[in-house]
Amino acid sequence: MKNASNILKAIIIASLLLILLIFSFQNLDAVSVDFFNLKSKEIPFFIILIGVLAVGILIGYLIGLISGSKISKRKLDKLNIKANERIAEAEEKSVKLTQEIKIAATSKLPTTETK
Numbered sequence: 001m002k003n004a005s006n007i008l009k010a011i012i013i014a015s016l017l018l019i020l021l022i023f024s025f026q027n028l029d030a031v032s033v034d035f036f037n038l039k040s041k042e043i044p045f046f047i048i049l050i051g052v053l054a055v056g057i058l059i060g061y062l063i064g065l066i067s068g069s070k071i072s073k074r075k076l077d078k079l080n081i082k083a084n085e086r087i088a089e090a091e092e093k094s095v096k097l098t099q100e101i102k103i104a105a106t107s108k109l110p111t112t113e114t115k
Contacts, residue, residue: 020050 023046030042 023049 027045032042033040
């Protein structure tokens with residue numbers, strides 16, 4: 001199943017790269033970009049588009065890292081709570097068993113009878 005998933009991912013990536021390649025060859029015209037008071041040299045349109053795509057992917061990746069770390073922190077907190085509950089239960093059982101052992105030991109002590 002994992003192998004089929006990897007093949008599907010490879011097909012999707014190859015398709016997207018092919019579309020990007022076709023788009024690049026059809027948009028070789030040079031354009032200039034104005035951002036606030038900054039003006040760029042004339043650059044082929046597809047380079048600008050690929051740059052914007054790369055920035056978008058980077059932003060999406062960083063947002064994913066941030067939200068993923070929040071989810072992981074929540075999961076870790078839940079696991080810590082469960083672990084602490086189990087530790088408390090184990091300590092209670094340990095105390096009870098210790099008491100039972102003491103009671104059993106004192107009740108089974110041989111009595112010394114003097115003759």
